Amino acid sequence: MSFITLTSDFGTKDHFVGAVKGAIYSELPDAKIVDITHEISPFNITETAYILKNAYKSFPKGTIHIVGVDSEVSVHNKHIVVLLDDHYFICPDNGLISMIASEINPTKIVEITIHNHIESSFSVLDVFVQTACFIARGGNLTVIGKEISSYKKISEIQPKVNQQKNIIIGGVIYIDNYGNVITNISKKVFSEIGKGRDFKITARRYAFTKILNKYNEIVDFAAKDIRHYDGTKLAIFNSAGFIEIAIYRSNLHTVGGASSLLGLDYRDTITIEFFNEQKVEFIPLN
Amino acid sequence: MSFITLTSDFGTKDHFVGAVKGAIYSELPDAKIVDITHEISPFNITETAYILKNAYKSFPKGTIHIVGVDSEVSVHNKHIVVLLDDHYFICPDNGLISMIASEINPTKIVEITIHNHIESSFSVLDVFVQTACFIARGGNLTVIGKEISSYKKISEIQPKVNQQKNIIIGGVIYIDNYGNVITNISKKVFSEIGKGRDFKITARRYAFTKILNKYNEIVDFAAKDIRHYDGTKLAIFNSAGFIEIAIYRSNLHTVGGASSLLGLDYRDTITIEFFNEQKVEFIPLN
Amino acid sequence: MSFITLTSDFGTKDHFVGAVKGAIYSELPDAKIVDITHEISPFNITETAYILKNAYKSFPKGTIHIVGVDSEVSVHNKHIVVLLDDHYFICPDNGLISMIASEINPTKIVEITIHNHIESSFSVLDVFVQTACFIARGGNLTVIGKEISSYKKISEIQPKVNQQKNIIIGGVIYIDNYGNVITNISKKVFSEIGKGRDFKITARRYAFTKILNKYNEIVDFAAKDIRHYDGTKLAIFNSAGFIEIAIYRSNLHTVGGASSLLGLDYRDTITIEFFNEQKVEFIPLN
Numbered sequence: 001m002s003f004i005t006l007t008s009d010f011g012t013k014d015h016f017v018g019a020v021k022g023a024i025y026s027e028l029p030d031a032k033i034v035d036i037t038h039e040i041s042p043f044n045i046t047e048t049a050y051i052l053k054n055a056y057k058s059f060p061k062g063t064i065h066i067v068g069v070d071s072e073v074s075v076h077n078k079h080i081v082v083l084l085d086d087h088y089f090i091c092p093d094n095g096l097i098s099m100i101a102s103e104i105n106p107t108k109i110v111e112i113t114i115h116n117h118i119e120s121s122f123s124v125l126d127v128f129v130q131t132a133c134f135i136a137r138g139g140n141l142t143v144i145g146k147e148i149s150s151y152k153k154i155s156e157i158q159p160k161v162n163q164q165k166n167i168i169i170g171g172v173i174y175i176d177n178y179g180n181v182i183t184n185i186s187k188k189v190f191s192e193i194g195k196g197r198d199f200k201i202t203a204r205r206y207a208f209t210k211i212l213n214k215y216n217e218i219v220d221f222a223a224k225d226i227r228h229y230d231g232t233k234l235a236i237f238n239s240a241g242f243i244e245i246a247i248y249r250s251n252l253h254t255v256g257g258a259s260s261l262l263g264l265d266y267r268d269t270i271t272i273e274f275f276n277e278q279k280v281e282f283i284p285l286n
Numbered sequence: 287m288s289f290i291t292l293t294s295d296f297g298t299k300d301h302f303v304g305a306v307k308g309a310i311y312s313e314l315p316d317a318k319i320v321d322i323t324h325e326i327s328p329f330n331i332t333e334t335a336y337i338l339k340n341a342y343k344s345f346p347k348g349t350i351h352i353v354g355v356d357s358e359v360s361v362h363n364k365h366i367v368v369l370l371d372d373h374y375f376i377c378p379d380n381g382l383i384s385m386i387a388s389e390i391n392p393t394k395i396v397e398i399t400i401h402n403h404i405e406s407s408f409s410v411l412d413v414f415v416q417t418a419c420f421i422a423r424g425g426n427l428t429v430i431g432k433e434i435s436s437y438k439k440i441s442e443i444q445p446k447v448n449q450q451k452n453i454i455i456g457g458v459i460y461i462d463n464y465g466n467v468i469t470n471i472s473k474k475v476f477s478e479i480g481k482g483r484d485f486k487i488t489a490r491r492y493a494f495t496k497i498l499n500k501y502n503e504i505v506d507f508a509a510k511d512i513r514h515y516d517g518t519k520l521a522i523f524n525s526a527g528f529i530e531i532a533i534y535r536s537n538l539h540t541v542g543g544a545s546s547l548l549g550l551d552y553r554d555t556i557t558i559e560f561f562n563e564q565k566v567e568f569i570p571l572n
Numbered sequence: 573m574s575f576i577t578l579t580s581d582f583g584t585k586d587h588f589v590g591a592v593k594g595a596i597y598s599e600l601p602d603a604k605i606v607d608i609t610h611e612i613s614p615f616n617i618t619e620t621a622y623i624l625k626n627a628y629k630s631f632p633k634g635t636i637h638i639v640g641v642d643s644e645v646s647v648h649n650k651h652i653v654v655l656l657d658d659h660y661f662i663c664p665d666n667g668l669i670s671m672i673a674s675e676i677n678p679t680k681i682v683e684i685t686i687h688n689h690i691e692s693s694f695s696v697l698d699v700f701v702q703t704a705c706f707i708a709r710g711g712n713l714t715v716i717g718k719e720i721s722s723y724k725k726i727s728e729i730q731p732k733v734n735q736q737k738n739i740i741i742g743g744v745i746y747i748d749n750y751g752n753v754i755t756n757i758s759k760k761v762f763s764e765i766g767k768g769r770d771f772k773i774t775a776r777r778y779a780f781t782k783i784l785n786k787y788n789e790i791v792d793f794a795a796k797d798i799r800h801y802d803g804t805k806l807a808i809f810n811s812a813g814f815i816e817i818a819i820y821r822s823n824l825h826t827v828g829g830a831s832s833l834l835g836l837d838y839r840d841t842i843t844i845e846f847f848n849e850q851k852v853e854f855i856p857l858n
Contacts, residue, residue, distance in 0.1 A: 003311060005304065011749030012298070012584070015626035015812070018577065018608035022630030025575060025604065029632065032311065036304035042750055042823040054301035058308030058411070060315065074788045076798060121786050122811035125630070177297030178328055214407050216360045226362060239408035240301070249356075251328040289597060291590065298584070318597065322590035340587035344594030344697070346601065463583030464614055500693050502646045512648060525694035526587070537614040 002136035003032045003059055007052050008068035008124065009040040020068075020125050027133040034059075043070045046157055046266075049099030050174045050182070054240040056087055056100075064132045067091035068124035079112040079127060080151060081141055088135055090128050095154030102158070110145035159185045161193055168193055168272040170243075172264055179257010180238070181245040181264045185272065187237045197274040201235055203245050204263055208235040215248060231255065233262065245270070288422035289318045289345055293338050294354035294410065295326040306354075306411050313419040320345075329356045332443055332552075335385030336460045336468070340526040342373050342386075350418045353377035354410035365398040365413060366437060367427055374421055376414050381440030388444070396431035445471045447479055454479055454558040456529075458550055465543010466524070467531040467550045471558065473523045483560040487521055489531050490549055494521040497529060504534060517541065519548065531556070574708035575604045575631055579624050580640035580696065581612040592640075592697050599705040606631075615642045618729055618838075621671030622746045622754070626812040628659055628672075636704045639663035640696035651684040651699060652723060653713055660707055662700050667726030674730070682717035731757045733765055740765055740844040742815075744836055751829010752810070753817040753836045757844065759809045769846040773807055775817050778834055780807035787820060803827065805834065817842070 004024060010016040017038055024031050036055045040048050048069045056065055064087075071092045073079055078093045084106045089097065097106070112131055134144055141147070159170035170185040181203070190211075201208040212218065212234055219229050230249045238244040245264060250257040258264060290310060296302040303324055310317050322341045326334050334355045342351055350373075357378045359365055364379045370392045375383065383392070398417055420430055427433070445456035456471040467489070476497070487494040498504065498520055505515050516535045524530040531550060536543040544550060576596060582588040589610055596603050608627045612620050620641045628637055636659075643664045645651055650665045656678045661669065669678070684703055706716055713719070731742035742757035753775070762783075773780040784790065784806055791801050802821045810816040817836060822829040830836060 003315075005308075007304075009749075012607075013609050013611040013623070014748045015608065015623045016749075018606065018623075018627035019630040021606050022577075022627060022632075022635075025606070026630060026632045029575075029604075032315075034304065034307050034311070035298075036301065037299050039299040041825065043821055051299070051301045051304075055304035055308060058305040058312060060308075060312045063308075072786060072788055074791070074798075075793050121809070125811070176300045177295070177302075214358060216358055219360070221361050226360075237407070239411065249329055253327065289601075291594075293590075318601075320590065320593050320597070321584075322587065323585050325585040337585070337587045337590075341590035341594060344591040344598060346594075346598045349594075462586045463581075463588075500644060502644055505646070507647050512646075523693070525697065535615055539613065 002028065003034060003063040004132050004136065005034045005036050005056070005059065005063060005065045006038070006068070007036040007040065007048060007055075007065065008038045009042045009044070009070075010038045010068060012038050016068075016122075016125070020066075020129060023125055023129045024133065027129070028136055031133075031136065036065075040069050045070060045094055045096050045154070046099065046173055049096055049157075050240075052096075053100045057085075059087065061086040062088075064088040064090065064135050066124065066128045066132055067096065068128065069096075070094055071123050071128070073115060073123055073127070079115070079123065080148070081110045081112060081131060081135070081145065082106045082151065083108040083141070090131050093152050095152045097151045098153040099157060106151075108141060109148050109151055110141045111148050112145040114144050157184050159183075159189060161189075165193055166274045166276070170270045170272070172266055172268045172270065175257075175259045175266060177252070179247065179250050179252035179259045179261075181258045181262070182238060182240070183243045183245070183270045185243045185270065187241050187243070190243060190272070194272075194274050197276065199272055199274045201243070202271045202273070204268070206233060206245075206262055208233075208245070210235065211243060212236040215246065218248060233258065243270070288314065289320060289349040290418050290422065291320045291322050291342070291345065291349060291351045292324070292354070293322040293326065293334060293341075293351065294324045295328045295330070295356075296324045296354060298324050302354075302408075302411070305408075306352075306415060309411055309415045310419065313415070314422055317419075317422065322351075326355050331356060331380055331382050331440070332385065332459055335382055335443075336526075338382075339386045343371075345373065347372040348374075350374040350376065350421050352410065352414045352418055353382065354414065355382075356380055357409050357414070359401060359409055359413070365401070365409065366434070367396045367398060367417060367421070367431065368392045368437065369394040369427070376417050376421075379438050381438045383437045384439040385443060392437075394427060395434050395437055396427045397434050398431040400430050443470050445469075445475060447475075451479055452560045452562065456556045456558070458552055458554045458556065461543075461545045461552060463538070464536050465533065465538035465545045465547075466536070467544045467548070468524060468526070469529045469531070469556045471529045471556065473527050473529070476529060476558070480558075480560050483562065485558055485560045487529070488557045488559070490554070492519060492531075492548055494519075494531070496521065498522040501532065501534060519544065529556070574600065575606060575635040576704050576708065577606045577608050577628070577631065577635060577637045578610070578640070579608040579612065579620060579627075579637065580610045581614045581616070581642075582610045582640060584610050588640075588694075588697070591694075592638075592701060595697055595701045596705065599701070600708055603705075603708065608637075612641050617642060617666055617668050617726070618671065618745055621668055621729075622812075624668075625672045629657075631659065633658040634660075636660040636662065636707050638696065638700045638704055639668065640700065641668070642666050643695050643700070645687060645695055645699070651687070651695065652720070653682045653684060653703060653707070653717065654678045654723065655680040655713070662703050662707075665724050667724045669723045670725040671729060678723075680713060681720050681723055682713045683720050684717040686716050729756050731755075731761060733761075737765055738846045738848065742842045742844070744838055744840045744842065747829075747831045747838060749824070750822050751819065751824035751831045751833075752822070753830045753834070754810060754812070755815045755817070755842045757815045757842065759813050759815070762815060762844070766844075766846050769848065771844055771846045773815070774843045774845070776835055776840070778805060778817075780805075780817070782807065783815060784808040787818065790820060805830065815842070
């Protein structure tokens with residue numbers, strides 16, 4: 001029994017997702033197909049990377065991940081299979097893997113070459129499904145493609161650090177279902193650069209001098225009702241290990257979330273400044 | 287093989303749902319995971335209760351239901367497992383169970399105490415998944431928590447009846463996919479109080495003196511084309527057993543549904559007045 | 573093990589989908605249930621037909637497809653099971669099958685007659701689930717209904733051809749997740765009528781004299797960066813075999829898709845004119 005996950009920008013209304021699942025089950029009736037998401041913003045590779053990076057690790061080793069985002073084949077957009085961290089990724093060579101594999105080197109990369117035998121205008125349904133089923137049956141990757149040594153790199157989503165190592169300039173990489181604003185600054189980078197120094201995070205006209213580990217660390221349960229804190233803005237290391245700007249118990253569809261209330265959008269800049277020696281007291285701007 | 291259902295406010299775009307499924311499959315490759323919904327309005331316990339109450343009963347006895355709504359653990363929001371009607375519910379102790387269990391007493395309630403061993407800012411992924419897998423393997427609940435005798439009660443969504451027993455004051459608890467307005471007045475309460483008397487339901491400036499059992503009871507198929515009735519407002523006992531205010535063949539996204547067309551929203555009041563003895567003829571206000 | 577697919581206008585927030593899955597698993601714990609979509613526009617049979625027609629073929633022979641769109645039973649809306657192309661469809665007799673079966677004759681049609689034993693205001697949960705499980709167990713269709721010889725026909729979505737056979741008048745039948753506009757003119761009809769002649773497709777004030785087979789056929793990779801082509805309008809034979817008006821790499825939620833940018837909506841007219849003998853040069857209107 002193989003686990004095959006699906007990540008795409010197909011949406012869940014059209015026939016695409018159903019057709020792909022049907023095709024997999026027709027080849028492998030015992031497959032376990034799991035949707036990661038089909039709501040990637042069309043052609044958005046950064047979103048795909050953030051979601052897939054945080055989801056794939058939970059799955060059993062050997063899981064096959066099909067990625068249907070920006071996947072029409074061309075001379076500039078080859079199809080590849082990457083064995084990374086004991087997981088298989090079937091995806092276009094559009095930079096996605098460089099964002100997922102930033103800290104781990106792939107074990108193997110293969111350029112899929114079965115396109116010549118397949119007349120297709122729906123690569124995921126034809127090429128990717130066939131590739132996934134081949135891998136699930138234990139097939140050797142070199143039968144469906146040729147091994148290559150590198151993949152397309154995209155580095156734009158890495159935060160930058162100044163030479164003096166007291167400033168990190170990062171950016172917003174994702175807005176989640178609650179309107180929380182996720183930055184590309186990981187807890188690891190923050191700790192390595194910060195080394196325990198005091199700091200100020202600036203996001204537009206808002207500042208934060210503390211990063212929580214749990215949302216309700218802002219709540220003083222003894223003193224006040226929890227509702228008193230609804231709408232409080234905060235910075236937190238989220239469960240994916242990144243700094244996130246959030247509104248306590250926000251609702252993007254009614255009162256708004258951090259993205260709408262603080263005016264923070266995809267690709268906006270977030271700055272962290274660290275202070276040497278003496279402790280400085282900061283008053284949040286708002 | 288165990289059935290595990292998921293109900294949450296995670297949405298279906300973020301990595302949360304995929305990560306939770308991956309974690310369950312990693313522990314229990316044969317689990318059958320079924321989504322109930324991930325589109326609960328953030329932190330909305332009333333919605334969660336309505337949906338889960340109407341869905342869980344269809345599942346086989348022994349099914350484990352994970353509820354990821356408002357689930358960050360705190361001194362005021364413990365995590366519990368409740369065995370109720372032969373189903374297991376893993377959820378925060380935030381009043382949800384009192385809404386689901388209004389007519390059935392739980393067989394067992396356990397406060398989960400494995401948090402000390404788990405460093406987590408994503409309780410559902412860590413604590414709830416581990417608890418679910420433990421139950422699925424036949425583990426004894428007392429190993430993962432301590433038995434307790436009560437859970438948090440929330441009673442605000444029960445309709446009220448006057449002493450004279452001729453008026454029921456209820457409220458809107460849910461707006462469904464068609465824009466239908468669901469009240470908290472069940473067919474059972476309506477029948478017990480009404481005892482067959484004539485009645486008038488008032489919802490804002492609209493009145494109804496009849497409650498249908500099927501939507502197309504309003505249609506006189508012999509006399510008129512079905513399309514003649516599109517847009518007619520009606521009251522019905524819905525399939526979940528509650529009084530619902532609906533628009534015949536409505537479409538919330540185009541012409542609108544009962545909620546938008548009649549101006550009825552979550553928590554709005556619905557009144558039913560019963561009449562003694564003599565039959566009174568009512569003309570709907572609109 | 574049986575495959576059962578679900579197609580409905582229930583949405584994914586309400587309890588309906590979860591309840592239906594629970595009911596199937598209660599009867600058939602080994603069933604493989606696959607969602608095709610639950611986001612059909614309420615009561616929209618044309619959409620249902622387009623999506624289901626393009627999804628069902630990928631599934632294994634013998635798959636059972638439950639369709640919960642406009643499914644309340646009435647004298648004008650019977651429930652039927654249709655065996656077509658070795659797939660079972662359980663659906664209302666509302667014209668849907670005539671749209672799916674335009675080129676294939678059903679092997680068997682049965683009117684479901686088990687309603688008398690079931691008190692229900694949620695036909696899909698009760699009648700359709702019971703019917704599906706009965707079929708999955710290998711039951712004979714005549715036990716749950718009586719064989720009939722025809723079903724309701726709806727022909728409005730077929731394109732029209734003039735007597736001279738140089739003009740096809742079609743219409744928009746579906747707008748997909750990318751805002752692409754799908755017409756009811758198939759590659760087959762286009763080829764049979766066109767016979768290789770030059771042509772002009774007119775959609776509102778836009779004209780196309782070429783139909784692509786892949787989206788990136790418009791791109792000259794040697795000459796220009798791919799982003800140069802973002803936003804280019806084009807006509808394509810889509811993967812479902814229909815002529816589609818698209819915008820290259822469009823995003824309905826941000827810059828817009830073909831539907832919003834070209835002002836094309838469901839049911840709008842698309843015309844194709846074929847030219848005899850001499851080649852005529854056309855300049856697109858925009």
